[in-house]
Structure formats: structure tokens, C-alpha cells
Amino acid sequence: MKHPPLVETLIEAFTCLPGVGPRSAQRMAYTLLERGRDDGRALSAALSQAMDGVRQCKRCRNYAEEELCPICQDPRRDPGLVCIVASPADVLAVEQSGEYRGQYFVLMGQLSPLDGIGPRELGLDVLEARLNEGEIQELILATGTTVEGEATAHYVLDLAREAGVNVSRIAQGVPMGGDLEFVDGATLAHALRGRRPFST
Amino acid sequence: MKHPPLVETLIEAFTCLPGVGPRSAQRMAYTLLERGRDDGRALSAALSQAMDGVRQCKRCRNYAEEELCPICQDPRRDPGLVCIVASPADVLAVEQSGEYRGQYFVLMGQLSPLDGIGPRELGLDVLEARLNEGEIQELILATGTTVEGEATAHYVLDLAREAGVNVSRIAQGVPMGGDLEFVDGATLAHALRGRRPFST
Ligand SMILES: [Zn+2]
Ligand SMILES: [Zn+2]
Numbered sequence: 001m002k003h004p005p006l007v008e009t010l011i012e013a014f015t016c017l018p019g020v021g022p023r024s025a026q027r028m029a030y031t032l033l034e035r036g037r038d039d040g041r042a043l044s045a046a047l048s049q050a051m052d053g054v055r056q057c058k059r060c061r062n063y064a065e066e067e068l069c070p071i072c073q074d075p076r077r078d079p080g081l082v083c084i085v086a087s088p089a090d091v092l093a094v095e096q097s098g099e100y101r102g103q104y105f106v107l108m109g110q111l112s113p114l115d116g117i118g119p120r121e122l123g124l125d126v127l128e129a130r131l132n133e134g135e136i137q138e139l140i141l142a143t144g145t146t147v148e149g150e151a152t153a154h155y156v157l158d159l160a161r162e163a164g165v166n167v168s169r170i171a172q173g174v175p176m177g178g179d180l181e182f183v184d185g186a187t188l189a190h191a192l193r194g195r196r197p198f199s200t
Numbered sequence: 201m202k203h204p205p206l207v208e209t210l211i212e213a214f215t216c217l218p219g220v221g222p223r224s225a226q227r228m229a230y231t232l233l234e235r236g237r238d239d240g241r242a243l244s245a246a247l248s249q250a251m252d253g254v255r256q257c258k259r260c261r262n263y264a265e266e267e268l269c270p271i272c273q274d275p276r277r278d279p280g281l282v283c284i285v286a287s288p289a290d291v292l293a294v295e296q297s298g299e300y301r302g303q304y305f306v307l308m309g310q311l312s313p314l315d316g317i318g319p320r321e322l323g324l325d326v327l328e329a330r331l332n333e334g335e336i337q338e339l340i341l342a343t344g345t346t347v348e349g350e351a352t353a354h355y356v357l358d359l360a361r362e363a364g365v366n367v368s369r370i371a372q373g374v375p376m377g378g379d380l381e382f383v384d385g386a387t388l389a390h391a392l393r394g395r396r397p398f399s400t
Contacts, residue, residue, distance in 0.1 A: 006254050007250060007254055009246045013242050016232075016236060018224075027218055032247070032250075033250065033263065040251040043213040044248040044251065046209045048248075051233075051237045051240040054206050054207055063233065070204070088230065092203070
């Protein structure tokens with residue numbers, strides 16, 4: 001004897017979410033059924049609309065509802081400056097710094113050959129074509145410092161050099177406002193090598 | 201600059217789920233958008249169908265798709281024997297013991313006055329009416345051994361005594377202070393066989 005089919009199907013469907021096993025899925029189903037039917041209906045509508053309505057910006061691969069995302073549509077953003085990031089969350093992080101007025105290219109992942117993620121999966125053929133169009137003056141690498149992030153950065157660096165486009169990388173070092181004792185050794189070593197004359 | 205509205209709405213909607221904060225919600229939305237659109241559509245459909253199609257069995261309060269749940273519809277189940285449990289998960293646990301051929305009454309909670317959960321919220325007025333109909337010969341208490349479970353058991357015991365119905369309680373092979381749904385089938389079978397008249 002199991003739950004009624006509609007309940008069983010709902011529990012099973014929740015396990016498609018990352019980090020959700022059978023027990024969490026059951027708890028989610030019970031919670032919505034017992035005291036969150038309107039929340040459940042709202043989630044259903046949000047899912048269906050997002051799955052059908054969200055696409056990738058043709059130019060930068062970020063999430064978009066039209067052919068181009070809001071940033072690519074914005075005439076005030078400098079199209080000569082393109083920041084390479086791994087995910088839409090990284091775009092938000094850079095935007096929140098308030099420091100950046102260029103455009104982006106969102107890889108939606110990092111190079112990871114063992115997982116079947118090669119240059120094509122990251123749209124690097126599209127990036128290569130844009131580099132050769134001549135509009136981009138500088139590429140800023142912000143792909144993170146994991147092994148995959150480094151491999152991705154080097155791949156993009158090669159593409160840019162072949163196209164004769166300047167490449168920079170966001171500075172790596174000690175986080176602002178943090179205690180030195182919580183910074184790992186590799187980061188500190190890097191920060192020491194990258195030291196600069198101090199002026200105020 | 202934020203996500204497109206459809207993405208933002210989806211992330212926000214995920215936070216209605218228990219244990220899901222803004223960061224998990226974002227991860228869920230990204231995962232479905234990047235490599236699980238069909239899963240997302242299936243979850244949307246399962247949610248909408250369950251929110252509209254699942255109701256409570258008129259007789260036992262368990263989840264049902266018709267007026268009566270499959271157990272209450274089953275003529276082979278003894279209507280003279282009713283097991284009181286806190287949740288649909290507890291019904292599954294008792295069923296998996298393979299030991300029980302009676303019916304259930306599902307409280308969908310435990311008495312917890314501070315949370316506004318009194319006898320009426322648990323359908324205990326409905327249970328009282330059924331007890332007075334005279335069909336129930338024995339009530340088996342299986343409400344768990346937490347403080348709320350004990351309080352609930354004593355409340356039901358009083359109802360049954362007033363109606364002149366025998367009350368037993370599953371044996372204390374159930375670990376103290378634990379929820380019934382985490383108990384294995386063999387332990388539950390043992391506890392059912394070892395049930396005793398309930399007295400204070
Ligand atoms: Zn774009
Ligand atoms: Zn029923």
C-alpha cells in the first residue's frame with residue numbers, strides 16, 4: 001500500500017531537484033499538501049512558464065526572455081569590453097560590485113572533458129566568432145581559480161591571442177575585509193607574488 | 201541588474217519548500233533551466249495535479265483521490281480495528297510491517313496547543329463520532345512517544361473510554377522520543393503483536 005498515485009508522482013518528481021532525496025521529497029509534498037496548496041500552485045506556474053519561456057541570449061548566452069538579454073540590449077554598456085564568467089550567478093556578483101560597464105559572455109559551465117563538457121558545450125565557437133568580428137577590444141577573464149576554471153581561462157586566452165584581442169584577468173588575492181588567518185596558503189602565496197607599490 | 205523576471209519568480213517560488221533557502225533555490229532553478237527542462241515540466245504538472253486532485257479521505261483523513269482512500273474502500277480490512285497515527289508516512293510504515301489488517305485514522309499532526317493545533321485540527325471530533333457509532337471494537341494507538349505524541353494518546357484514550365471502546369497501544373519496542381516513520385518494519389511488526397491495554 002502506497003500513497004495515492006498523485007502524491008506518489010509528486011514525491012518522485014521532487015527528486016529531480018539537486019540535493020533532494022526521497023525523504024526530503026516526501027516532506028516537500030506533505031508540506032505543500034497540508035498547508036501550502038497556493039504555494040504549490042504558484043510553484044507549478046513559475047516552473048511551467050520558466051521552462052518554456054527562458055532561453056539563452058543569442059549574444060552572451062545568459063538567461064533571457066527575448067533574443068537578447070537586458071545587458072546586451074543596453075546601449076550604455078561598452079561592447080568593446082567583455083567579461084567571461086562561468087554562470088549567471090557570477091554575472092550578478094560582478095554587477096553587484098557596481099564597478100563594471102562592459103558586457104559579458106556566460107559559459108554556463110567550465111571545461112571538464114571527463115564530464116563531456118568541451119569548448120562547444122561552453123559556446124566557445126560562438127565566442128571565437130565574436131572575437132574575429134573585431135568589435136571586442138578587451139576580454140576580462142573571471143572564471144574562477146579551480147582546476148577547471150584555470151583550464152577554461154587558458155583555452156579562452158589562446159582564442160583571444162589568435163584573434164589579436166587583449167586579455168586581462170581579475171586580480172586574485174586576499175578578500176577585502178577578511179582576516180589574514182582565514183586565507184588559504186595558495187591564495188596568500190599568489191597575493192604575495194602579485195604585490196604592488198603601496199600608495200594612498 | 202537581476203535575473204530575467206521568469207527566472208527570478210522561479211527562484212522565489214522554490215523558497216516555499218521546507219529547507220530551501222535562496223541559494224538552494226537558485227541552484228534548483230539553474231539546474232532545471234540548464235539540463236532538466238523536461239524534469240521541470242514534469243514537476244510542474246505533478247504539482248498542479250496534486251494540489252487540485254488530492255483530498256482527505258472522509259473516513260480516515262489520509263490522502264485520497266476519491267471520497268474514500270484505498271484502505272477505507274477495501275472490504276478485506278477489518279472496520280472494527282482502527283489504528284491512530286500522526287501522518288500518512290506512519291500509515292506506510294505500519295503497512296510495510298505486513299502485520300496489520302485493520303483500518304486507520306490519520307491525525308495529520310499531534311496536539312500542540314502552542315502552535316494552535318487542538319483536537320478539532322486533528323479531526324478528533326470526527327473520531328469521537330465514529331467511536332459512538334459502535335462499529336469500532338478496538339483502537340490501537342500508534343502516535344509516537346514524543347511529548348506531543350503522549351498528549352495526543354491520552355486525549356484519544358479519554359474519548360475511547362467515554363465511548364466504551366477498548367484501547368491498546370503498540371508495544372514500546374518503538375524507540376523512545378522517535379518518529380514512527382523511521383522505525384523498520386520488523387520492529388513495528390513486533391510492537392503491533394506486543395500491544396497492550398492502555399491505562400494511565
Ligand atoms: Zn546577452
Ligand atoms: Zn480512508
